[in-house]
Amino acid sequence: MSDHDGLLAVALVGTARAPLPPAGTDALGQAAALLTRPDAEGTLLARAALYALAHAAGRTPDSNGAVPPAPALPETRPEVPERAARHLPLVLGTPLLREWLVLCAQAGWRVPAGRLPELLDAARQDSYLRALLVPVLGERGAWLAEFNSEWRFAPPAHGEDAWADATEAGREALWRGVRVRDRQAARDLLATHLGTERAGSRKRLLGALLDTLGADDHILEPLLDGLTTDRSEDVRTLARSALHRLPGSAQNARHATRLRALVQLGKPGLLGRLTGQTPSTLTAPTGPDEHAARDGLPDPTGKDRLSAAALLAHLLEHTHPDAVLAALNVPPATLVQIARQHEQLSALADGAVATGHAALAAALLHDLPTRPDLLHLGPPETLAAAQRQALRARDPERLLDLLGPQPGPWPPDLGTALLDAIRDTVQDAHYDYGWGYRWVQLRDLAALRAHPDTPPPAPLPQTATDYAHRTMTGLLGTLTLRRQMQQDFKGAHP
DSSP states (O other): OOHHHHHHHHHHHOTTTSOOOOOOSSHHHHHHHTOOOSSHHHHHHHHHHHHHHHHHHHSOOOOOSOOOOOOOOOOSSOBOOHHHHTTHHHHTTSTHHHHHHHHHHHHTOBOOGGGHHHHHHHTTTOHHHHHHHGGGSHHHHHHHHTTOGGGTTSOOSSTHHHHHHSOHHHHHHHHHHHHHHOHHHHHHHHHHHGGGSOHHHHHHHHHHHHHTOOGGGGGGHHHHHHHTTOSOHHHHHHHHHHHHTSTTOHHHHHHHHHHHHHEEEOOOOHHHHHHTOOOEEEOOOOSOOTTTTTTTOOOTTSTTOOOHHHHHHHHHHHSOHHHHHHHHTOOHHHHHHHHHHTTOHHHHHHHHHHHTOHHHHHHHTTTOTTOHHHHHHSOHHHHHHHHHHHHHHTOHHHHHHHHTTOOSSOOHHHHHHHHHHHHHHHTTOOSHHHHOHHHHHHHHHHHHHSOTTOOOOOOOOTTSOHHHHHHHHHHHHHHHHHHHHHHHHHHOOO
């Protein structure tokens, strides 16, 4: 009987009924003899732990005859220096991880090899985090990702095998990773695989395309146009949305032709010349053209027949503004007048926002001055004025609308004004709900997007609650950590 078996036998009957077996005479037994505790039970457990550890450490690994995987390729980026890496354990699992990854990529470094499993796990369900992680994974990170299907958003090392083995979510993640590195390679992947994917996978991939769509994607128009007759309604809608955002697409051209036939511009009379107004009338829609269904238009002769105003709303919302302006040969201000005359400003604004059309957004702000998405597209000074007004009014709902879409780092004066507002409103609060959920969201936004060098506000008064002090201490502490991170990345050397 081995020493380990002897200990197990005593454990089964109890040390009160059987004495501890003597330790063996070999090196392991001599080491076990030195392990003693005040009680027999403790001595038994300590020696059993030693024997178990020795057994595990000395066992030959199992072999199933498989060929060991090829090693990772040599690294092309240096590992992030310790001075900058020391913050990684603090920001893992927090929104600050995104900023750390951006700083790491900008410095030309890769993440520490020992942190790769944690980072790959953290990015599994976060597409934005995945896009930030891929550039700094290094060759070992890409190699490691091949051994876990949920990590295969990293650049694939085995081409078609990685795609074939991935789940629907994995293929989306893999495509996003390729998109970060090489936009043309990502387009080639869509051209190769999209037609044979299941509907769920087609939806995921089209959604990922819409998130990153740019003018250089116009070469995908034939592929997208073919999907406008897809069996899945969701796929058809996503394909039309992508074509809508490509100004020169044939879909936009067809919509523009329909709009030109629908809207009749008249010559302004004396009053029109004085006020700068161009009159317009709408003609009744005629029968459908051959592409109406694929472009998402209901049959105007059927039960879903559109009125002239409803058709105008649809075309203004789903046609790229550049195509509309060219079709009617009018400037943005006149297009806004036409929409106003026919009570379709909201549809026109939706179209401007969907396509990111700054000139049309600026023209629409005269009629829709409080609409946040137009303010973010329009002149920066107009947005800044609206933000100042909301800060003076201490209106958290409005502030969230105006600050939420604005990426950081914010201008120092904006950060300072928001920190002052947070300090003023939190003084008497005792908990989150007592302060207000919107203010809690604004605090979290300020922590992540205010410039790290934003000067701290004046100290809280002595009468402020403990909750207020904890809130301000946490907020300022996060800004300090971000400032230290940036300084460390600038000062560290590989």
